[in-house]
Amino acid sequence: MKEACLEPDPVSYRTILYAYSIRQMVSEAEDLVHKMDERHLEIDEYTQSTLTIMYIESGMLEKSWLWFKRFHLAGNMSSEGYSANIDAFGERGYVSEAENIFLCSQERKRLIVLDSLIQILASADLPHVAKCYLKKMQEARVVSDCIPYCAMISSFVKLGELGMAEGLYNEMIQSKVELDVVVYGVLINAFVDIESVKEATSYVNEMKSARLPGNAVIYKSLIKLYTKVGYLKEAHEFMNCFSHQASALMCILQIV
Template sequence: MIHLYGNCGRLRQACLLFQKMGEFWGVPDTWTYNILISLNIKNNKVKLAAKYFARMKKAFLEPDVVSYRTLLYAYSTRKMVREAEELIREMDERDLEIDEFTQSALTRMYVESGMLEQSWLWFRRFHLAGNISSDCYSANIDAYGERGYTLAAEKVFICCKEKKKLTVLEFNVMIKAYGIGKCYDKACQLFDSMKKIGVVADKCSYSSLIHILASADKPHIAKSYLKKMQEAGLVSDCVPYCVVISSFTKLGQFEMAEELYKEMLGYAVQPDVIIYGVFINAFADAGSVKEAINYVNEMRKAGLPGNPAIYNSLIKLYTKVGYLKEAQETYKLIQLSDEGPSLFSSNCMIDLYTERLMVEQAKEIFESLMKNEVANEFSYAMMLCMYKKIGRLDEAIQIATQMRRLGFLTDILSYNNVLGLYSMDRRLREATETFKEMIKSGVQPDDFTFRALANILLNCGVSKQAVGRLEVMVKRDAPHGLQAWMLALS
């Protein structure tokens, strides 16, 4: 019942039942305590579990190997080094065996705590005693490899080799460690050495190395291993092809990507929506409408539905080349999806509508972004530009005020848009305040900034000669020139 309560998350009832057990039904035994220790650890109550461990000893019950291992593993995963070492001393005094699972967990604890010397001494203790299996060697390699300690991982690998316990698992975790450590040549050399010692590479070996190389912008090398993987009959889906194709497109090598895609089809490997998404996004970034649409059509022929990522790529493409109808249709598809439109796709549509002065459509999307509290500096800046362009200055001023209040003035373009608006509406005070904010934020003014400020000064009656002197001064001596502009605007 205690175990049942604990597994159902009713820890309080389990503890109460334990207390009643002592009062009415007899003395709890080691097994009972072990259940409570385990349940409390599962519920992340390690200190309470330790109290039950101490209480068990107080009741003159000997904690068994399960008691120690359960608590020791909890300490190791939480990097409670002092407590873990205390338990190890007790286990050594009682000559209790530390299992492999706990041993590798302790190695990882030391590694993750930055205690490399202790981790190595701990590992060597079991290695020299010959008490480590192949699985345990791989866990120790991984403990070092995941943290980027490649040399330490290599040392464990060599130890495993000395004991003649190397299997494909050790090779796989060592290849992974080389990938994390960016030792790409070593990863390839290790993979190539497997065959020499009679270890057959499995699907994980190939997939790991291909992913490592593709992520390191080495798709040409990755492609050679992908070919070997295909020849070994280990390619069951398009995932490894997708990784390499993505790497080629990232480098702008579209011909190589498409060549590999055709090769994949030749092996009767079916593409999925992700691989189509890679091509669509790549060609969208390049502004290649025909090629992107070609993959959209292929995807539809294959009976695969689009997803928000693909729709966002298409909107990016359509807005870039000005395809209004196609962009609107795609945006509607995103609106119907569970995720809804992203900020990026919404901003793309606002940008497209702004260019075409389609005020109501742009306003509708902008208001939706504001309602959901996701509108950003770009969203506001586009609306400001549109209102300014069509002469609706009151609404443009309102947007500018909101941008300043929300802290949405962070780059030169936004500042210039606002200053240009204030110049157009002859708002000296607001322009002066904005210019001061700009200088204080560290954004450097450019020629457009000074043209907007010059127009304001001219509209306020300052002579062309005086403005000209200010323009010359800021070019010759920027610090003193900025002070002169500030003084003139005040």
């Protein structure tokens, strides 16, 4: 383009900048940013978060934070932009920085990023911390689905804190949050693992009452549990359910 005396457009700059960032070519990326700044060319949020990751993975944590602050202080970052930056830090183990970005987003009244932060904390085995943010979502009335609940329930189950997991389940019921089969599956499998027939069966019945179909993972877990404790009738019932589901799947595959 230079040889042809053509001026690169913003898309060309962003494309090259992205290429530099994923290859962790920090010096080249910074030179290009400088040129874009000189020409007053906008850096979009996707490219911004990509460079944040470049700095983090290059071990330049301070620069990654200053890079985020540049766009935060400009005041034009969207909820999705904050979420992308929270993910950039949180998924690489920098939970403190992810929480600080959340606080920055609160300044801009971007409460929707709480959902992303809760899932990161839950996956980092920090559901007790995540619960505080869930409360903020509840107070702001921005809990629209069961995804943050499910992430936290799974995390508590993983830590063996079934009482906390069940408490969240009851909160969902009281708050009239629509449950899905994933939530039930997590709870059922948790009690199958400790061979607690009563609790596992209770959640199976509640899943049926909610008119949610089971899945192969749930059926196989229940068959294993009931067979082990001698509940052969119940095991046979779920074996039939599993067989019907498998037959239906084969029919669909043949049609496709």
